[in-house]
Amino acid sequence: MKGFIFLALAILLEVFGSTMLKLSDGFTNLWPSVGVATGFLAAFTLFSFALKTLPLSFAYATWSGAGTALTAVIGGFVFGESFHFLKISGLFLIIFGIALLNASAGKQTQSEKT
Known part of the structure; x- marks a missing residue:
């Protein structure tokens, strides 16, 4: 359970x-630049804690996919970036791909069992 909490926090911090x-505008604004360093350092630290109990393929796919989707949503709502059918479709495909990867993680082939 701890691994999932660490993973969720790592996603939010990423x-x-x-x-x-x-917002750092190419690292020309001090406080957003500090936020970049702090956010990514904390995200990678928490992600490493999550990897103590979660499989790498599951954790990384979830982290990168959820981070991509949330960042795209923030881009649309906060920064006014375009949000059209193709972008929404791409986000659904990312989520669907993560679900497939995670569903297959629990299944082993016969050759892996022996």
């Missing part, structure tokens, strides 16, 4: 760091 990266 999204925070990405948002601050946009």
Whole structure:
């Protein structure tokens, strides 16, 4: 259970760091630049804690996919970036791909069992 909590927090902090990266304006604004460093350092630290109990393929797929989806949503709502059918479709495909990867993680082939 702890692994999932660490993973969720790592996702949120990675999204925070990405948002601050946009606001840092190429690292020319001090406080958003500090937010980038803090957000990513904390995200990677918590992600490493999550990997103590979660499989790498599951954790990384969830982290990167959820981070991508949340960052795209923030881009649309906070920064006014375009949000059209293709972008929404792509986000659904990412989520669907993560679900497939995670569903297959629990299944082993016969050759892996022996």
